[in-house]
Amino acid sequence: MPRLLVKNIDLLATFDGTRREISDGALLIDDNVIEAVGTTAELSASSADEVLDLSGHVVMPGMVNTHHHMYQNLTRVMAQNDELLVWLKTLYPIWAELDDDAIGVSARVAMAELIHSGCTTSSDHLYILPNNCTLDATIGAARDIGLRFHAARGAMSRGESQGGLPPDRCVEKEEDILKDAERLIGSYHDASRHSMSRIILAPCSPFSVTPELMRDAASLARSHKGVNLHSHLAEELFEEKYCLEIYGKRPVEFAESVGWLGDDVWFAHSIFMTGDEIDRFAETGTGVAHCPSANMRCGQGIAKIREMLDKGVKVGLGVDGSASNDTSNLFMEARLALMLQRVAPHHYLSEKPGGRGGFGGTPTALSAREALEMATRGGAALLGRNDIGHLAPGMCADFIAVKRSQLGLSGTERDPLAALVLCGPFKVDYSYINGRQIIARGDFASFDVEAAMAEHRAVMDRIYRQ
Ligand SMILES: [Zn+2]
Numbered sequence: 001m002p003r004l005l006v007k008n009i010d011l012l013a014t015f016d017g018t019r020r021e022i023s024d025g026a027l028l029i030d031d032n033v034i035e036a037v038g039t040t041a042e043l044s045a046s047s048a049d050e051v052l053d054l055s056g057h058v059v060m061p062g063m064v065n066t067h068h069h070m071y072q073n074l075t076r077v078m079a080q081n082d083e084l085l086v087w088l089k090t091l092y093p094i095w096a097e098l099d100d101d102a103i104g105v106s107a108r109v110a111m112a113e114l115i116h117s118g119c120t121t122s123s124d125h126l127y128i129l130p131n132n133c134t135l136d137a138t139i140g141a142a143r144d145i146g147l148r149f150h151a152a153r154g155a156m157s158r159g160e161s162q163g164g165l166p167p168d169r170c171v172e173k174e175e176d177i178l179k180d181a182e183r184l185i186g187s188y189h190d191a192s193r194h195s196m197s198r199i200i201l202a203p204c205s206p207f208s209v210t211p212e213l214m215r216d217a218a219s220l221a222r223s224h225k226g227v228n229l230h231s232h233l234a235e236e237l238f239e240e241k242y243c244l245e246i247y248g249k250r251p252v253e254f255a256e257s258v259g260w261l262g263d264d265v266w267f268a269h270s271i272f273m274t275g276d277e278i279d280r281f282a283e284t285g286t287g288v289a290h291c292p293s294a295n296m297r298c299g300q301g302i303a304k305i306r307e308m309l310d311k312g313v314k315v316g317l318g319v320d321g322s323a324s325n326d327t328s329n330l331f332m333e334a335r336l337a338l339m340l341q342r343v344a345p346h347h348y349l350s351e352k353p354g355g356r357g358g359f360g361g362t363p364t365a366l367s368a369r370e371a372l373e374m375a376t377r378g379g380a381a382l383l384g385r386n387d388i389g390h391l392a393p394g395m396c397a398d399f400i401a402v403k404r405s406q407l408g409l410s411g412t413e414r415d416p417l418a419a420l421v422l423c424g425p426f427k428v429d430y431s432y433i434n435g436r437q438i439i440a441r442g443d444f445a446s447f448d449v450e451a452a453m454a455e456h457r458a459v460m461d462r463i464y465r466q
Helices: 070-075 084-095 100-116 136-145 174-188 211-222 237-247 251-257 275-284 292-297 305-311 330-343 346-351 368-382 416-422 449-465
Strands: 003-013 021-030 033-039 050-053 057-061 063-065 119-126 148-155 197-203 229-233 265-269 287-290 315-317 399-403 430-433 436-440
Touching: 003 416, 057 368, 057 416, 063 315, 063 330, 063 368, 070 084, 070 100, 070 119, 070 449, 100 119, 100 136, 100 430, 100 436, 100 449, 119 136, 119 197, 119 430, 136 148, 136 174, 136 197, 148 174, 174 197, 174 211, 197 211, 211 229, 211 251, 229 251, 237 251, 251 275, 275 305, 287 305, 287 368, 292 330, 305 315, 305 330, 315 330, 315 368, 330 368, 330 416, 368 416
Parallel strands: 003 050, 003 057, 063 119, 119 148, 148 197, 197 229, 229 265, 265 287, 287 315
Antiparallel strands: 003 021, 021 033, 057 399, 399 430, 430 436
16 A cells, blocks of 8 residues: 655645644555644654655645536536526526536536546536436546546426426436436445445425425435435525425425435525524534525525524535536635625624615625635535545545645735635645545646547537537
């Protein structure tokens, strides 16, 4: 087993239990696992097969992306000024032309973009599977590039003719969805510590599947260790209206009625939540993937992240789909999460029920370290992982390094860690995932980005011609 010593790190931000930040830090890696964390002086006598000198760098845990639809990078910059309902209806017919080649190459491009901007573990919520598309294509892409991957088997079963939103040709039969989910769990789900591949069950939203599918997916997931549940919830007011009209319940109430609150469940967005509903998330351990770029892009609103954190709700960050962001950069999401909470008028809203009396925010609403914590520890908690999200002995060897001598970081000597949020976003100069070097000196060590982009262009041309 190769042993790697990483030393002379200007600042090593561990995000461990005591949030230790170590000057002149070092990491000792045994194959894919961290063996020791300390100062260079403490670890430099350790025997190692390889030594990496990261003087002039800030090192932190690799970030965790908890919500994405990677295929959407084939349809970026479209429906630029439309709200979600129109945005979806514009894009569904194009997505209906997807095939496995398109799914595979869009995943490779999305994963490369994520890794370059600091992500080492990602989920991908693939909920539209026309033309016999499968998740095997995205899982294969993660293996090729070396990303730790949680593939979320999404689904839509309620087409327009059944009162749902998507066109009928974009939906699947519920029995086929569950059968495929079982196949994926059998083929790819690894519940063990340091796992590189897990499966998540993820019906798309309350307005695109039936309550029966939500219930069946929950019981299938719970019959396997470590198969978590994920969906969109409380993303839009039309969803709230839909749930009240069709189910006679608000979205969170509906989720609870189909068994979808719990420690193994996390939802994207969760913007339109009452204080009581946030309490319910905290009590049940239900998590939230906060996606600030997408929420701003579609003009949806501001999730009450400060209130959620104060009440103990698990919160991670998600870039969301590349057609509603339109980028896949977790440093960007951390920065925007901070900015958005600071301008959010939540404290006025909760003090004055029903009133939108205030427009002012507060600079204490979210700190740079809290934003990075959501991107690391928070994301790990949503995915049900206690082996990623911070740097400590026994944890996965997933870490990133950013070079300090670059224009955008000039003048940040007093706090180079906060600078990654306040001055960013930045690309990483080094990325290690599961102990394997993926990026070195700012470039991919073995992945051919140019070839992936060329293939991406070719697939896009073909899809748009149809
Ligand atoms: Zn989404």
